Each structure stands twice: as C-alpha cells, then as structure tokens.
Amino acid sequence: MKITLNGELRDLTGPTVQDTLNEIGLGAAKVATALNGAFLPAGSRANTTLTDGDTLEVVAPMQGG
Amino acid sequence: MPVFYGTHIESPLMLGTAQYPSPAIMAEAFRASCAGIATVSLRREGGAGQDFHRLIKELGLPVLPNTAGCHSVREAVTTAQMARELFGTPWIKLEVIRDDDTLCPDVIALVEAARILSDDGFQVFPYCTEDLSVCGRLLDAGCQVLMPWGAPIGSGRGLNNPYGLRSLRAHFPKVPLVVDAGIGLPSHAAQAMELGYDAVLLNTAVAKAGDPVTMARAMALAITAGKLAHDANPIEARDMAAPSTPLFGMAVLD
Numbered sequence: 001m002k003i004t005l006n007g008e009l010r011d012l013t014g015p016t017v018q019d020t021l022n023e024i025g026l027g028a029a030k031v032a033t034a035l036n037g038a039f040l041p042a043g044s045r046a047n048t049t050l051t052d053g054d055t056l057e058v059v060a061p062m063q064g065g
Numbered sequence: 066m067p068v069f070y071g072t073h074i075e076s077p078l079m080l081g082t083a084q085y086p087s088p089a090i091m092a093e094a095f096r097a098s099c100a101g102i103a104t105v106s107l108r109r110e111g112g113a114g115q116d117f118h119r120l121i122k123e124l125g126l127p128v129l130p131n132t133a134g135c136h137s138v139r140e141a142v143t144t145a146q147m148a149r150e151l152f153g154t155p156w157i158k159l160e161v162i163r164d165d166d167t168l169c170p171d172v173i174a175l176v177e178a179a180r181i182l183s184d185d186g187f188q189v190f191p192y193c194t195e196d197l198s199v200c201g202r203l204l205d206a207g208c209q210v211l212m213p214w215g216a217p218i219g220s221g222r223g224l225n226n227p228y229g230l231r232s233l234r235a236h237f238p239k240v241p242l243v244v245d246a247g248i249g250l251p252s253h254a255a256q257a258m259e260l261g262y263d264a265v266l267l268n269t270a271v272a273k274a275g276d277p278v279t280m281a282r283a284m285a286l287a288i289t290a291g292k293l294a295h296d297a298n299p300i301e302a303r304d305m306a307a308p309s310t311p312l313f314g315m316a317v318l319d
Contacts, residue, residue, distance in 0.1 A: 006109040030118050031110050032147035037139065039146035059147055060114020061121060063091075064106025064131050065081025065218070065268030 004055045017045040017056065024058075031058050066101070067241055067263040069210050070156070070188040072127065076101035077258065078288050079129065079243065080281070081268025088120050090277055095124055098281035104129045104158060104266065107148055129190060131158035136171070141178045145187060157182060158212070158245075158266075160192045168218045168246075172199040176206050183207025192245050195229035197236055204240065211237070212245035212266060215257065219269045221249025224256055234261045251280075251287030258291025259299070 001014045005024070012020050017040060021027045033040045034057040040048060050056065067074045080100035085091035095103065103126045108114070121128060130148035135141040138161065145157045161178055163171035170193050179189045183206055191203050195213040203211060213233060216222035224230060225247065234242060244257035245266040254265045265288055274280035 006111075026110060029110065029115055030151065031114070032107065032151045034143050034147060037143060039143050039150075042150060058110050059107040059151070060110035061118040061151055062106045062108040062114055063081075063083040063085075063117060064104055064133055065083045065266075065272075 001050060002052050003050055006058055014050045017048045017050060031060050033058055069241055074101040077264040078285055079104060079264055079266035083268055084272035085277060094271055094277045094281040097278045098285045102127050102129050104131055106131050106133050107151055128152050129156050129158050132160045135160060136162050138174050138178045142181050145182055155186055155188045157187050158190045158192060170194055176202045179203055179208050180206035195226055195233050200233060210241045212243040214246040215244045216247025218246040220247055221270055222247050223249055223253035231260050251283045254284050255287040255291035258288055259294050261295050
C-alpha cells in the first residue's frame with residue numbers, strides 16, 4: 001500500500017492507521033494524526049483503514065512561539 | 066495578573082519555546098523570566114517531539130499551542146484539533162497568515178477560523194492586527210482574548226502603532242489584551258504594559274539574544290515596571306515646561 005506519510009511516499013503494510021504508526025515505531029508515541037487533511041482522533045486510528053494514495057500526517061509537540 | 070478564559074495566570078509574560086541555543090538554556094530562560102505561559106507548536110514527528118514534550122511538562126506551566134505557519138482556515142482548524150489532542154488544552158493561539166514577508170494575519174480567514182473553533186469549544190487567542198473592526202469581529206466570533214501584533218513576528222521593531230494599540234485598549238476595556246510579536250527590547254515590553262495591556266507574548270527577543278537568560282530576566286523586570294507604571298496612573302505629557310520646584314518663596318538675588 002503506497003501512501004504519502006509526512007510528505008514522503010512510503011510503501012507500508014497497514015491496513016489501519018494504528019498499524020501504520022506501529023510499523024514506523026510511533027505506536028506508543030505522543031502524536032496526533034490527520035488523514036487527507038482532516039483531523040483523525042487517536043480513538044479512531046485502530047478502525048480507520050488506509051488505501052492507496054492516502055495522505056497521512058503525523059505530528060508531535062515541537063518548539064513554537 | 067491576567068485572567069484568560071477564567072484561568073488566573075501567575076505572570077503577564079507569555080514566552081515562546083523556539084530558537085533557543087539548547088534545551089537547557091531554554092529551561093533556564095524560563096526560570097529567569099518567571100513566565101506565566103509557555104507557547105508551543107506541533108510539527109511532523111521526526112524523532113524530537115517526544116523529548117520536547119517531556120521538557121515542556123517539566124516547565125510546569127500552562128501551554129498555549131499555536132497554529133503557526135497555517136495559511137488557510139482548513140489548515141488552521143485541523144492543526145488546532147490536533148493540538149488540542151496533543152496538549153490536552155482547549156487553548157489555541159490562532160495564526161492564519163496572509164503574507165510571508167510580514168507574517169501579516171489574514172484577518173478575514175482568522176475571523177472565520179475563530180468562529181469555527183469557538184463553536185467547537187476551543188478558547189481562541191487570535192494573533193491579529195490592531196484594527197478595531199477586525200477585533201470587534203473576533204469578539205463576535207467568540208474570542209474572549211485578543212492578541213494584536215506590536216510589529217511583524219521576529220522583527221524586534223517594538224510597537225509600530227501605539228495609537229492603534231491605545232485605541233484598542235480604550236474600546237475594549239474589559240477584554241484581556243496581549244501584545245503578541247515584534248518585541249525586541251525590554252522597553253518595548255514595558256511600553257505595552259504602560260498602555261494597559263494585560264500581557265506580552267514574545268519569543269525571538271529572548272531566544273536569539275546573545276545571553277537569553279539575562280534577557281529573559283530583563284523582560285520580566287520591564288513587564289513588571291510597565292504594569293506598575295500603568296497602575297500608578299502616569300502624568301499626561303505636555304508641550305510646554307512646568308516647573309517642578311515651587312516659585313513661591315524663591316529668594317530675590319538680582
């Protein structure tokens with residue numbers, strides 16, 4: 001399954017968003033997600049299935065002003 | 066001390082967490098500043114986010130996440146939703162940028178995003194211009210705090226339009242007002258407080274100073290001085306001199 005993850009085209013197994021986070025080592029990390037430009041709450045990751053061409057953004061706390 | 070959305074804040078200095086030479090210096094600058102709020106952001110996770118989250122928690126301050134870098138209503142709303150989940154707060158410093166050279170807010174999009182977020186339960190801190198009509202619209206949209214810029218973000222120019230900021234203070238005497246952005250020197254921060262503002266939000270002036278910790282302390286002192294000066298009801302400026310020493314009883318020596 002080819003998705004764009006944080007701006008980079010990746011070939012990942014999935015099929016869910018939570019599976020994908022586990023696959024990239026962020027399964028237990030403090031992150032937030034957006035799927036195809038819309039906020040995806042943490043509670044929905046396990047039952048949201050990714051499909052080819054999806055865009056997933058995974059963000060974390062960062063310095064800001 | 067300021068009250069934002071019913072929350073009492075310990076200090077009128079709101080300090081950003083970006084651009085410090087090191088995490089240790091950032092933490093020390095925060096201690097020196099006695100800041101009441103730490104502003105934070107969110108970015109694609111590249112490995113540093115988890116350490117930063119621990120550092121922020123150690124500061125023990127209320128955090129104000131921002132939507133820095135957003136240029137559209139949709140981007141800003143989605144970013145705010147992710148920030149609420151990440152930081153566990155309904156507070157959001159709402160930035161919707163129109164122009165990349167000045168980082169001037171897109172005030173039309175800002176009002177629209179503020180309405181959407183307020184309706185969704187967010188407590189919005191809009192980074193806005195000092196325009197009275199825009200600020201009125203933001204209040205209509207549900208904002209209970211306004212954060213007009215002093216000058217473009219990172220410019221260090223101080224308060225470009227003291228008249229506009231004073232006018233805003235006079236029109237909205239009960240609304241918490243924060244000068245956000247453009248502060249370069251402690252005197253700028255003091256001036257904002259002398260105008261009767263409730264708080265000052267700054268980042269670059271401290272983080273990029275040669276000695277961030279000392280500058281943090283200087284900002285804290287200036288903000289305290291500015292607030293005291295405002296509370297002391299300063300004299301009006303005059304065009305002509307007025308002798309401070311009474312003339313009555315002066316010896317005649319000619």
